[in-house]
Amino acid sequence: MASRHIFVSVGATANEEQEAFVRAVEDRLRSEGLVPQTVGRNTFSSDAPLKKIVELLDGCQGAVVIALERSFFQSGVEKRGGPHEAQLVDVKLPTPWNHIEAAMAYSRRLPLMVLVETGLKSEGLLERGYDWFVQWVRPVSSALTTNEFNGVLADWKSKVEAYHATAVGGGDHSLARSPADLTVRELIDGLRPAQLWSMLAGLAALAAGAFVLGAKLVGAG
Numbered sequence: 001m002a003s004r005h006i007f008v009s010v011g012a013t014a015n016e017e018q019e020a021f022v023r024a025v026e027d028r029l030r031s032e033g034l035v036p037q038t039v040g041r042n043t044f045s046s047d048a049p050l051k052k053i054v055e056l057l058d059g060c061q062g063a064v065v066i067a068l069e070r071s072f073f074q075s076g077v078e079k080r081g082g083p084h085e086a087q088l089v090d091v092k093l094p095t096p097w098n099h100i101e102a103a104m105a106y107s108r109r110l111p112l113m114v115l116v117e118t119g120l121k122s123e124g125l126l127e128r129g130y131d132w133f134v135q136w137v138r139p140v141s142s143a144l145t146t147n148e149f150n151g152v153l154a155d156w157k158s159k160v161e162a163y164h165a166t167a168v169g170g171g172d173h174s175l176a177r178s179p180a181d182l183t184v185r186e187l188i189d190g191l192r193p194a195q196l197w198s199m200l201a202g203l204a205a206l207a208a209g210a211f212v213l214g215a216k217l218v219g220a221g
Contacts, residue, residue: 011095021139063105113158
């Protein structure tokens with residue numbers, strides 16, 4: 001059986017533990033005859049990153065999202081100034097590209113397998129209860145040997161094969177269009193409102209945290 005190309009959404013790793021986990025996922029995919037494809041990791045281009053992401057997604061039969069801690073905020077406030085204001089403590093957020101690339105893969109109806117580091121804020125496309133199963137895992141290789149992971153992997157791989165068979169047979173992948181050909185509205189139409197708002201809230205929180213950190217650094221200078 002020919003290898004299937006799999007788009008892997010993962011940010012630059014921050015430490016040895018994260019790097020070892022990502023490599024373990026890549027090795028597991030390869031052992032299943034699946035070829036991981038990630039911009040800036042095993043695929044490079046002189047074009048803008050988004051353009052290369054589009055190109056890779058168009059040539060893949062499935063997608064894996066590996067959401068690992070990118071940003072950490074000891075404290076913060078959610079919905080500040082409103083009746084539902086809430087204090088946030090020890091918030092961990094992944095790279096926003098996990099949300100962006102997951103949305104792009106979903107718009108193409110690519111089978112999605114989502115791995116989220118335990119402790120990350122559950123929101124956006126990394127929440128359970130939508131059209132894909134989210135596995136919360138510790139970023140260690142042993143997490144890839146559990147019965148749950150093996151079962152989800154087998155089911156997801158069967159969907160990858162079905163997607164490939166449909167594509168080869170000329171089946172209808174009407175959503176498999178390049179974002180360059182879509183309006184913003186069309187791109188997000190595949191997302192439920194709760195997913196969209198959660199994703200936007202996560203991006204806003206990340207930007208706010210970066211602003212506060214920058215302000216502190218300037219004040220200390």
